[in-house]
Amino acid sequence: MKVPYLKLADGREIPQVGLGLWRVKDETEFKISFDTGLAAGYTHFDSAQAYENEQFLGKCWVDADLKREDIWLTTKVRTEIIAVGKTAWSVPRSLARLQTDYVDLLLLHFPVSIARKKAWKELEKIKADGGAKSIGVSNYTVKHLEEMKLYATEMPVVNQVELHVFLQQPELLEYCRENNIAVEAYSPLAHGKKMDDPTIIAIAQKHHKSYAQIMLRWCIEKGLVVLPKSITPERIQQNINIFDFELDAEDMNRLAQLDQSLRTCWDPTRVP
Numbered sequence: 001m002k003v004p005y006l007k008l009a010d011g012r013e014i015p016q017v018g019l020g021l022w023r024v025k026d027e028t029e030f031k032i033s034f035d036t037g038l039a040a041g042y043t044h045f046d047s048a049q050a051y052e053n054e055q056f057l058g059k060c061w062v063d064a065d066l067k068r069e070d071i072w073l074t075t076k077v078r079t080e081i082i083a084v085g086k087t088a089w090s091v092p093r094s095l096a097r098l099q100t101d102y103v104d105l106l107l108l109h110f111p112v113s114i115a116r117k118k119a120w121k122e123l124e125k126i127k128a129d130g131g132a133k134s135i136g137v138s139n140y141t142v143k144h145l146e147e148m149k150l151y152a153t154e155m156p157v158v159n160q161v162e163l164h165v166f167l168q169q170p171e172l173l174e175y176c177r178e179n180n181i182a183v184e185a186y187s188p189l190a191h192g193k194k195m196d197d198p199t200i201i202a203i204a205q206k207h208h209k210s211y212a213q214i215m216l217r218w219c220i221e222k223g224l225v226v227l228p229k230s231i232t233p234e235r236i237q238q239n240i241n242i243f244d245f246e247l248d249a250e251d252m253n254r255l256a257q258l259d260q261s262l263r264t265c266w267d268p269t270r271v272p
C-alpha cells in the first residue's frame with residue numbers, strides 16, 4: 001500500500017502512517033513487526049529512548065539492506081533525561097543505537113516543567129549540527145506551545161499527542177493548524193481499549209472495512225499523521241490498508257459524536 005506524505009513547516013515530507021513501537025521490547029517480536037511492516041509498505045517507524053528498542057530498530061533497518069533515505073526514523077528524548085538536563089548527551093547515544101548519523105524526527109517526549117526550555121534549545125542545536133532533520137515535541141498542550149513562542153528560535157514542526165475518535169481535541173488541532181504544526185496521532189486505536197462502539201461497527205460494515213481501519217481512516221480524514229502499533233502481522237497489514245476508501249460527511253458527523261475526552265495514556269493538561 002502506497003502511503004501519502006504530509007508536508008511539514010520545514011519543507012520536509014513525512015509518511016502519513018508510521019508503525020508505532022511502544023511496548024515492542026522483545027527482539028524477535030520486533031523483527032517480525034518491522035519486516036511485516038516493511039513488506040506491507042511502512043517506511044516510517046516511531047521509536048523513543050523510553051521504548052528501549054532503538055537498538056532493534058537500528059539492526060532491523062541495516063539488516064533489511066535499505067538506503068537510509070528510504071525510511072523515516074523518529075525517536076524521542078526520554079522524560080527523565082530531559083528532567084536531568086542531559087538531552088544533548090543522550091542523542092548521540094540514540095543515533096549509535098539506531099545505526100545512523102541522523103534521525104528524521106527528534107521529539108521531546110513530554111513537556112517537563114522548567115527543563116523543557118533548555119531541552120528545546122539543545123534540540124535546535126542538534127538539528128543545526130545535522131543530528132536531526134526535523135524537530136518537534138510530544139504531549140504539548142496549547143499552553144506549552146504558546147510558551148515556546150517566547151524562547152524558541154524555531155518552532156516545532158510536529159506535536160505528537162494522544163488523538164482518536166474518543167479523544168478528538170478540536171482546540172489543539174485548530175491551534176496546530178493555525179500555527180503550521182503537524183499533529184501526529186498516537187494511540188489512534190485508543191490503545192485497543194474501546195473496540196466495541198456500535199457506531200464504528202456500523203460504519204465498518206458499511207465500508208466493508210475493520211473497526212480499526214475506521215478509527216485510523218478518521219485520523220487521515222482529519223489530516224493527521226497516524227501511528228498505529230501492532231505486533232500481529234495481519235493487523236500490521238490491515239492498519240496501513242486505509243487508502244482505498246473514504247469516510248463521507250455523514251460518517252464524519254456520526255464519528256464526531258463519539259468524542260468523550262477518553263485518555264488512555266498520560267494527561268499533560270495539568271503540567272505547569
Ligand SMILES: NC(=O)c1ccc[n+]([C@@H]2O[C@H](COP(=O)([O-])OP(=O)(O)OC[C@H]3O[C@@H](n4cnc5c(N)ncnc54)[C@H](OP(=O)(O)O)[C@@H]3O)[C@@H](O)[C@H]2O)c1
Binds near residue numbers: 160190
Ligand atoms: N509520544 C507519546 O507519549 C506516545 C504515547 C503512546 C503511544 N505513542 C506512539 O503511538 C503508538 C501507538 O499507540 P499505542 O501503542 O498506545 O496504541 P494503539 O496503536 O492505539 O493500539 C495498540 C493496541 O491495539 C491493538 N491493535 C492494533 N491493530 C489492531 C487491529 N487492526 N485490530 C484490533 N486491534 C488492534 C494492538 O494489539 P497487538 O499489538 O496485540 O496486535 C494493541 O493492543 C505507540 O506504539 C507509540 O509509537 C506515543
